[in-house]
Amino acid sequence: xxxxxxxxxxxxxxxxxxxxxxxxxxxxxxxxxxxxxxxxxxxxxxxxxxxxxxxxxxxxxxxxxxxxxxxxxxxxxxxxxxxxxxxxxxxxxxxxxxxxxxxxxxxxxxxxxxxxxxxxxxxxxxxxxxxxxxxxxxxxxxxxxxxxxxxxxxxxxxxxxxxxxxxxxxxxxxxxxxxxxxxxxxxxxxxxxxxxxxxxxxxxxxxxxxxxxxxxxxxxxxxxxxxxxxxxxxxxx
Amino acid sequence: xxxxxxxxxxxxxxxxxxxxxxxxxxxxxxxxxxxxxxxxxxxxxxxxxxxxxxxxxxxxxxxxxxxxxxxxxxxxxxxxxxxxxxxxxxxxxxxxxxxxxxxxxxxxxxxxxxxxxxxxxxxxxxxxxxxxxxxxxxxxxxxxxxxxxxxxxxxxxxxxxxxxxxxxxxxxxxxxxxxxxxxxxxxxxxxxxxxxxxxxxxxxxxxxxxxxxxxxxxxxxxxxxxxxxxxxxxxxx
DNA sequence: GCTCTATGAATGAATG
DNA sequence: CATTCATTCATAGAGC
Numbered sequence: 001x002x003x004x005x006x007x008x009x010x011x012x013x014x015x016x017x018x019x020x021x022x023x024x025x026x027x028x029x030x031x032x033x034x035x036x037x038x039x040x041x042x043x044x045x046x047x048x049x050x051x052x053x054x055x056x057x058x059x060x061x062x063x064x065x066x067x068x069x070x071x072x073x074x075x076x077x078x079x080x081x082x083x084x085x086x087x088x089x090x091x092x093x094x095x096x097x098x099x100x101x102x103x104x105x106x107x108x109x110x111x112x113x114x115x116x117x118x119x120x121x122x123x124x125x126x127x128x129x130x131x132x133x134x135x136x137x138x139x140x141x142x143x144x145x146x147x148x149x150x151x152x153x154x155x156x157x158x159x160x161x162x163x164x165x166x167x168x169x170x171x172x173x174x175x176x177x178x179x180x181x182x183x184x185x186x187x188x189x190x191x192x193x194x195x196x197x198x199x200x201x202x203x204x205x206x207x208x209x210x211x212x213x214x215x216x217x218x219x220x221x222x223x224x225x226x227x228x229x230x231x232x233x234x235x236x237x
Numbered sequence: 238x239x240x241x242x243x244x245x246x247x248x249x250x251x252x253x254x255x256x257x258x259x260x261x262x263x264x265x266x267x268x269x270x271x272x273x274x275x276x277x278x279x280x281x282x283x284x285x286x287x288x289x290x291x292x293x294x295x296x297x298x299x300x301x302x303x304x305x306x307x308x309x310x311x312x313x314x315x316x317x318x319x320x321x322x323x324x325x326x327x328x329x330x331x332x333x334x335x336x337x338x339x340x341x342x343x344x345x346x347x348x349x350x351x352x353x354x355x356x357x358x359x360x361x362x363x364x365x366x367x368x369x370x371x372x373x374x375x376x377x378x379x380x381x382x383x384x385x386x387x388x389x390x391x392x393x394x395x396x397x398x399x400x401x402x403x404x405x406x407x408x409x410x411x412x413x414x415x416x417x418x419x420x421x422x423x424x425x426x427x428x429x430x431x432x433x434x435x436x437x438x439x440x441x442x443x444x445x446x447x448x449x450x451x452x453x454x455x456x457x458x459x460x461x462x463x464x465x466x467x468x469x470x471x472x473x474x
Numbered sequence: 475g476c477t478c479t480a481t482g483a484a485t486g487a488a489t490g
Numbered sequence: 491c492a493t494t495c496a497t498t499c500a501t502a503g504a505g506c
Contacts, residue, residue: 118486165487172492355482355501402483
């Protein structure tokens with residue numbers, strides 16, 4: 001990465017921040033336009049299928065949309081700056097959200113490269129899973145799995161097996177992580193005299209000891225993602 | 238190294254993260270129905286300027302916001318993937334839902350502790366690993382891993398996880414190499430050389446509607462660029 | 475410096 | 491559950 005690009009990025013982010021602040025204001029209006037259900041007292045819908053709201057509320061909605069639009073624009077801009085050299089660019093076409101459902105991969109020369117086969121939790125699903133994971137001890141029962149699956153299916157393709165596997169893996173890896181963590185805890189107490197490089201001229205040798213700490217390491221992987229920058233490969237959402 | 242530069246960016250993004258949490262509240266409505274917000278009185282009040290709109294119109298607004306919100310989330314994820322340094326990650330967490338997220342590793346005053354660095358075996362370590370790899374068939378037991386780690390630590394920073402991963406990868410790739418080699422023998426006779434991206438025989442994706450809100454999934458495809466649904470995990474403190 | 479590749483690491487799924 | 495396998499993601503370095 002070049003120096004210039006970094007500078008640019010920082011700038012973009014700062015601007016983004018500005019917009020977000022506006023959103024906070026919006027949010028303080030405590031309007032819930034997103035709410036799909038006609039909650040009691042939330043929206044006043046009369047018999048004619050007509051909904052009544054104040055100018056102020058409408059204005060809030062509009063502002064929120066504007067903020068999001070602006071946000072998206074800037075995020076896209078940011079992305080383009082980041083990938084300015086050789087990667088693909090994003091485009092936000094007009095205010096209208098077009099329906100470009102085409103997957104570039106699929107449309108290229110009929111060469112179908114398949115999308116991934118294995119399930120990948122969406123951000124939302126993952127959040128929910130993590131929450132449940134913290135709440136519950138042990139692997140959820142069969143019934144519980146069903147419920148969770150049901151809930152998660154609202155946010156993307158998922159099966160009970162996925163959920164089951166996820167909990168199995170999550171538990172196992174959480175456990176192992178702890179074990180290793182405890183291990184390094186002991187190691188840190190005993191200062192090993194030979195831990196440093198008695199071994200010489202390897203330039204890479206200087207490393208922050210922190211990266212060896214499993215606790216930290218796991219947390220470093222905050223949000224993984226599957227974004228393939230090389231070859232411009234794409235797959236579905 | 239470029240630690241300072243990363244640090245700078247961390248500052249900006251950490252703040253942005255905070256704002257993003259707020260941004261997300263829209264989406265949370267469907268996910269966390271049990272979370273009660275103070276909705277009463279907000280939309281019913283019509284003192285003075287009263288706005289009347291149909292359900293349809295309202296729905297349009299809602300959708301638009303939802304689309305943008307989702308877009309933003311996706312964009313943020315893309316950003317994370319592009320700037321994959323761990324502490325540059327933006328995070329969208331259900332902050333308003335009692336899921337109080339705080340990154341213990343990152344003081345929001347902007348001082349990062351460490352960046353992720355991946356382990357790189359030294360020449361000596363590699364030689365030892367290769368030797369052991371040839372000696373042993375299959376995966377070394379945990380005990381064995383410990384021993385190896387211990388030995389290798391004489392020659393540089395290393396953790397058991399590193400060793401474990403190394404063997405996993407080494408074995409997997411050795412295997413794959415053989416398979417590909419055998420395959421290409423047959424291939425060369427009949428067909429032109431295949432790229433190594435050519436695997437994954439399963440044709441069409443069955444996870445098209447994999448993103449959270451089904452009604453807006455198609456619109457998310459408006460992004461002409463390459464990205465796909467992400468997987469990832471939230472730090473568990 | 476920009477791209478490409480080898481490879482460390484993460485993780486869904488499978489197996490015992 | 492404990493391990494292992496398979497696949498993919500991300501990146502440090504090599505090469506142009």
